[in-house]
Amino acid sequence: MTSVFGLVLLLGIPIVLITGLVSYAAYDPRLPGNETTPERGLLGFYLFDWPTHPVWLYRFTQGVHVVLGLTLVAVLLAKLWSVIPKLFAWPPARSLAEALERASLLLLVGGAVFEFVTGILNIQLFYVFPFSFYPAHLYGAWIFLAAFAVHVAFKLPKMVRSLRSRSIRRELRTGLDGTRPEPPDPDGLVPLRPAAPTMSRRGVFAFVGGASLMMLGLSVGQTTDGPLRRTALLAPHGRDYGPGPNDFQVNKAATAMGVDPATTGRDWRLELAGPHPVLLDRAQLLAMPMHTYALPIACVEGWSTEQTWTGVRLADLARLAGAVPGTADVFVESLERGGAFGQASLSAGQVADPRSLLALRVNGADLSLDHGFPARIMVPNAPGVHNTKWVRKLSFHATAS
């Protein structure tokens, strides 16, 4: 039974780990202002320029990271439940090898639960942990990854052997009446004096599988648009705002971010810094060539939504400021105060993509204040926090090579 849960986790956990590491790269932490973990050292060895193609990539990888993580909670708990007899093994270790392996299990279980707990609390904005989420979740993941890799290396042959020892098809045909305890095993996972069974093995699998499907079904809707979104009954960001053009998921409301509506009105100017500094008001921006694209907002918290954005190309603004698109990145600053993401850098590739916009309108209407009026960044495939709202200044710099 442990082997079946182990197999599911062996398939699922690497996907969650990899999509998580991909999300770290998506933040382009090497660009100024994007770094949430400046002390990462060698752990950032694999970082690469985050692409703008395909537009749905981050929506997909981060949706999988969060929703698959939620789905696996039940399997993780079942796996921990199934190895409980090991907790009472006495003596705890008969050799140095066993003692060291048990120490690695502390990292494995601690790492797994730590990652699940911090992730799940973070998407609910319940910041009770005494540390910043980003470094803790990242370094915790590497500790877990190390322990997970050796655990798989040690246990894989055992898992295969034990999966082969019983016919899955026969187990699925065996009801409660035919359920017998397993023969004692060298690992001591089988209880010595098991109580009479109250649930068949297929019953346990249906139980855990059903729990996983329930977690999936009640949260996956937050990654979709249309009627399915309403199925996200228990997901923090699957909310319904109404039928209007600006009625889609808000993350960071204007008032909470200290955005004074007075500063977004007539006196608002967009400052372009570069070889030829320029100051533009909203009418001048609207007089520039407008482009419209359907682009998703995909948040690190797992939710996403696609909307139709209209605005000025970042590449056109770069040219206006005297920079050459493709050779310059941009540092974006917002009117917001106090937030961790009041500024962000976009790479030269992101600036040059024709679909990268300084958006002024959404779904045919002006942006609402909560969605970033008077202007916000929309970059294809960028993580949500890099689509800065309430933009006040764009500074174009030649890309350091």
Added chain:
Amino acid sequence: MLSGIRGTYRWVATRYGADPLHLLALLACFALAGYAASRVVAAGILVGFLVWFVGAAIIHDLLLYPLYALADIVAQRRPWRRRRPPSGPVQWPPLINYLRVPAALSGLLLLVWFPLILRLAEQNYEKSVALDTSPYLGRWLLVTGVLFAGSALAYAVRLRRNKSSSRSRTRLRPRAPRSSPSG
């Protein structure tokens, strides 16, 4: 030379208690984990990180497991149960899984979503989402209600099937002698 290596290998294996490769793999694991831990130190969050990490390692085995195991034992013994007089041929199928499954599923939802359901992060949530979390308690209760109702329905179906099968058994019994070879 070769036998010397083999000898050392065997010596390490007996002293250590497993294949030396086992030791090598674990040392690699501890090296990577140790490096990640040094980044935690560099980030200046070691104490909080350590407390939460160790807490995470024991929360299931020492808190959740005793809680749900105890609840399960209590539910199986059912100290509140009324002793039913033996009611003829009708067999009451065991109730435990019809309680266990909806309770555990509802508990899992609460375990994962308690900050939303119990409105513990209300301020952060309203700042971020521009709505409040008031619907979540109702939604969780709704799902819990659906789970228990579905379970009760499944139990009723099972009971009905048991009744009809035991009735057909009692109807069959008197006929049995007739079909015997001596009849």
